[in-house]
Amino acid sequence: MKASRRLALCAVVALCAPLAMADDFPRPAELEPDVRFWTRVYTEVDTQSGFLHDARDLSIVYETLRLTPGASQRARNVQVADAKERYGRILKKLATGARQGLSAEEARVLALWPEGISAARLAEGVGDLRFQLGQSDRFREGLVRSGAWMPHIREVFEDAGLPQELAVLPHVESSFNPAAYSHVGAAGMWQFTRSTGRRYMHIDHVIDERLDPFASTLAAAQLLRHNYEVTGTWPLALTAYNHGAAGMRRAIRLHGTSDILTIVRQYRGRTFGFASRNFYVAFLAALDVDRNPEKYFGAVRRTPALEYEVVELPDFLSVTALEHAFGVDRATLMKSNPALMASVWSGSKHVPSGYTLRLPRRALSRPVGELMAGIPDAERFSEQTPDLFHQIVRGDTLSTIATRYGASIQELVDLNALGNRHSIRAGQVMRLPAAGAASSAAEITVPPADGVYVVRRGDSLSSIARRFNLSENALLAWNALSDRNRIAVGQRIRLAVAPDEHVVVASAEAVVADTGPAADEAEQVADVVAITASEPELSAAEVAAVESAEPTSGEEAARLGPQVLAGAHPALSADPGDYTVADDATIEVQAAETLGHYAEWLDLRASQLRRINGMSFSRPVVIGRRLKLDFSRVEPAEFERRRVDYQRSLQEEFFVTHQIRNTQTHVVQRGESLWVLAQRRYGVPVWLLRQYNPDIDLDNVRPGTKLVIPELVETERRPTAAAHEAPPRGQKLMASSGPTIE
Incomplete structure (x- = not known):
């Protein structure tokens, strides 16, 4: 699986110009004091x-x-x-x-x-x-650890045509710790958030490839290349890795330059704080130290790279079967396959078919193929152990649930990625170990993972209520709706009480208490927020606080990361689209948005927006054009929040069932329809096509234009909604058959 991904990445690079050049990483004299400061942080003072x-x-x-x-x-x-x-x-x-x-x-x-x-x-x-806080002890540890992964990283980046200097980036991100977690939800050596990582990797409660240094390095190569293509320089591409592509494109537009010195000294974005301003100079300092570690630390013995054998599993297999087949103990399997989650090691789930198992070569007695062939048919399975659920009611505790289903408390904690075993709530749905649970677990309709449903054409409040076994009154109350007959396409409908309405009990047990009528309604809904760990959605104020954080201990720094992932909306950090409101109360129209969306997010009628923009009834909005808005009822910040929530939901839902494996170039020919190209030939939604071509006016493409097309692969996870649907009404470009190139 990963080998084929590697070959595909190499293939696309053969079609693209190399991205590495002599002056990829400029060092203006004005930035040298900053580089020296971070060199001192990394080498002179410890935590x-x-x-x-x-x-x-x-x-x-x-x-x-x-x-x-x-x-x-x-x-x-x-x-x-x-x-x-x-x-x-x-x-x-x-x-x-x-x-x-x-x-x-x-x-x-x-x-x-x-x-x-x-x-x-x-x-x-x-x-x-x-x-x-100083970092010298962490940096030295990172130098030692880097030896295990650096050969692979350099090989992948060479295949991808990326500058070799980028291989030191994990020094800044995680100190080369594959198991690193930050409190903003980033994980692994390359510190991917869940939503950004799902663009390129398999991430769920069975596999989290962010924790696999091999898979995540391939993903990092794709993200770095994408950042470079949408920002134009490596200093900005690196800063975008921290701050988000949209933020850097906004800085370029505001200052009329891609000069890194100008941007770090003059850009005053709301969430462009200390960490983002210093990400590039911290990288340069890490590069200097990595090139000459003896100057700062004396002799450093880097961990040698382990030699692995890899095998793509043809069937679903238990960990026990793999232990017996390869003669390798569980601890070795766990260390070699960090992407496999606790549900696999506990036996609740099989190692999936198609998974690339990694085994230390020195631990094998015979060729891996021979050992694999020795697994009996009775221990091979054609499908994964099914997910079984228990819906929490008042009075439940983890202990009572575990006893009822013959599980341990730790199994429930691991299977549901519970950060706090003392915090559960009525209405929450928990995954259960397979054994003994089938007869008791009620079959339920599971809503989207964030507990929010995005309204589609043809929906009504009553149909949504029936679909998820809720009352209309509950939906009205939870969403502050006054008119049950007025909902709009793209509107986000909460399917449960707010997360802060659960009861946290400071004792050895979490007992779900009665919180009134809301709790009664909550018991009816399959709220799966806690089934898998999800990254927090930070507000602009929270991001500003993270950006200016000043840890005073190594433990706190490890939670934050040497530099933290910033960006106002971590879930959209790879998206170059601008979802902000300009000072003149205008926005740039983005794909999958309509005048109806804007009216709904503004609590206005669409006719008001048509009037202030001089638009006739039949005239659609055009992707990439600017539109004047009316903020008499909703503040710009609230509009931005609603808009980003919609885009985040759209994108997260898509990347549950799809991954970006590569990119390819398409030269537009006369007579081609962009709609047909995107949806039928390449199977790419328009919003994703625009993300890879943000500087091209997709409504006015000429023959000979080169489009970057993301290559998608479908995952085995089941879709929860149609990701490819007809273009939204009221939006030009792909509005029906789409424009034809003349």
Whole structure:
């Protein structure tokens, strides 16, 4: 499976120009102080120390602060806060213009700044005080770990035509830790979020390829290449890896340049904070250290790459059968196959057919094919163990559920990816181990994984209620709807009570309590939010907080990541589409959106939008054009949230059943219809085609235009809704048969 993916990636590169050039990673002189700062972070101070510095001018380091050994997180935070307060007082005094009678410490601080520094800048320095935890111990550990994966990474990137320098990126992302998790939901060596990762990898409760260094490296190559193609430079492509492609394209548009120095110094995006501004210079510092580790750490012995045998499984097989067949213990299998989830190792699920099993060559007594052939037919299965469910009711605890179905509490925690075993709620649906559960688990209609249904043409509130065995009154209440006869295509309908309405019991058991009428309704719905771990959806304010985070311990830094994945909407981080509202109250029309959507998100009638844009009734909106909106009833931020929710839902649903394996180039010929090309010839939805061709006016394509076409493969997961449907009414481009190239 992965081998074929690798060959496909090589094939597409043969058709594309190499992306590596001599000056791929420019180093403007103005950025050198920033690079030196991060070099010091990576090599001079460990996670027991840190720099107190100016957040904008990284050449200003006030102090190397040694944190109290063994102190609690709270005590460390107090220590940092006290140091900030001390330097804040000094800066405030200097900002008054005082230059005579300074103490030795005050004079030292003043000398750190350029001669003639203004009082205003010193005053701003109070707010720019920042603490950066050291990383030298983590970086050295990453250097050691990198040896196991670097040969594979370099080979994949060479095949993909990517610059070899990019191979050091995991130093910045995860310190080359394949099991790394960040608190924004990113996982693995390359720190993919679940939604971005699903574009390129298999991610569910059985397999999570983000944790597989081999599969995730192939995915990282695709994402980096995509970022480069939509931003145009490697500094911006790297920053997009952290901040999102849309944010970087917005910065290019606002400043009229793709110059990295201009953007990191001048761009003031709402979520473009310290982490995003410093991602590229941190990468350059990591590159310097990786090239010459002895200069900073002395002799470093990198872990040698293990030699593996791989076999694509022709059947569904239990872990026990694989242990017996290959003579390899479970611990070795787990270490060699980190993508397999706890449900597999516990025996609740089989290792899937088609999975590429990796085995240490030194552990095998005979050729892998011979050992594989020795597995008896009785231990081979044609299908996966079916998912069985229990719907939680008031009074349930994990202990009572486990006892009822003959399972252990840990099995339930693992199978449902529960982060907190003391937090369950009425109405929640839990996956069960297969054994003994078939007779008790009620068959239910499972809604989308996020508990939200996106309205389609022909839906009514009553039909949605019947589909999910709910009452219309519950849907009206949960969605603050006043008119049961007024819902719109694209509208998001909540199918359960809000996540914060469950009861968390601070004891050894979580007991589901009665929370009133809402709980009664909640018991009727199959809420599968907790079935698989999902990344949090961060607001702009939350992202800003993450961007400016100042961890004071190695544990906290590990949760955040050396640099955290930013972007206002992590679920759309690979999407270059601009979903923001401009200062002039206009938006850029995106694929799969209509005037009806905008009216619904604005709580207006579509006729009002037609009037202010001078549009006749028959005139559709055009992808890529700008549209004036009316924010008299809804704030721009709320409109953006609703819009992003719709796009996120659309894209996540599609990537449950599809993966991007490669890209290919199509040269448009006279007489071709873009609708036919996208939907019928290549099977690509228009919104995805636009993501790969964001600078091409798809409504006015000329013969000879080169389109980048993502190559898709269908996964074995069952679709929950039609991903390819007729183009939305009220939108030009693909509106019926689509424009024909003349």
